[in-house]
Amino acid sequence: MAAAKIDGKAIAEGLQSRIGAAVSELWRKHGIQPGLAVIQVGEDPASEVYVRSKVRSTIEVGMASFQHKLPATTSEVDLLSLIAKLNADPAVHGILVQLPLPSHLKASSVIRAISPEKDVDGFHVSNVGLLSTGQKAIVPCTPLGCLILLRETLESLVGLEAVVVGHSNIVGKPMAQLLLAENCTVTVAHKETRYLPEVCRRADVLVTAVGRPALIQGDWIKPGATVIDVGINRITSGGKRRLVGDVDFEGASKVARAITPVPGGVGPMTIACLLANTVSACCDNVGLARPDGVSF
Structure with missing residues (x-):
């Protein structure tokens, strides 16, 4: 008997539907709109595709999208300065830096600069440590x-x-x-x-x-x-x-x-989980319970 095909697209669509409902409820009850900032440095073709998909999905579920496309020559100082501004921006609840980065930029330093509470990729050492010790964390x-x-x-x-x-x-x-x-x-x-x-x-x-x-x-x-x-x-x-x-x-x-x-x-699940992480980060930031069906 042939194996059942696991339909990630359909499961992701179901998750995104629940995310959309949670976003609507946050706005209706609390006047809060989760916001996701995506930073892309350079013009890697695969990154272009991924970023477009992430931005489109963010908007489709009713979240605020903040896209920052920087030239490949961007210095680490300038990139870290942008991340610092986004860390301090109350409208931004999640920050994602699209990888890979140009060779002159050190990914570990860039990821470490993101506030752990806004690290919706789950790559910051603080979230890695929380996950590895069985505590609540933002999961990759x-x-x-x-x-x-x-x-x-x-x-x-x-x-x-x-x-x-x-x-x-x-x-x-x-x-x-x-x-x-x-x-x-x-x-x-x-x-x-x-x-x-x-x-x-x-x-x-x-x-x-x-x-x-x-x-x-x-x-x-x-x-x-x-x-x-x-x-x-x-x-x-x-x-x-x-x-x-x-x-x-x-x-x-x-x-x-x-x-x-x-x-x-x-x-398809990767993008849906990015959106779910952003909603969870938003709720944690303002002291609200993470929505059922969105938090894992």
């Missing part, structure tokens, strides 16, 4: 989206063996923390892991985020496993460019219980 958007997809697909994650392939600060490490919080038994692997196929075959839940097309083959999948493919890889096939994940989708679909497609799986 992509891992949060993966967790929501798993919760929608599985009745419970308790006691399941989970394998995360990829140990980045953006996806792999926070994903492992979230799965631990769900009482999974978690293994973090990566492309240099010895006997990686055998490690993957143990997984009831397999999350991949390594950026290598079709690294995970169908016979690496445990029968009945749930597979979350975070990879976004652009390849040329038959003279045409297309997106594929880290998992051989066709092969894995013959073995897994459920699997996310690429595109249409994790990607």
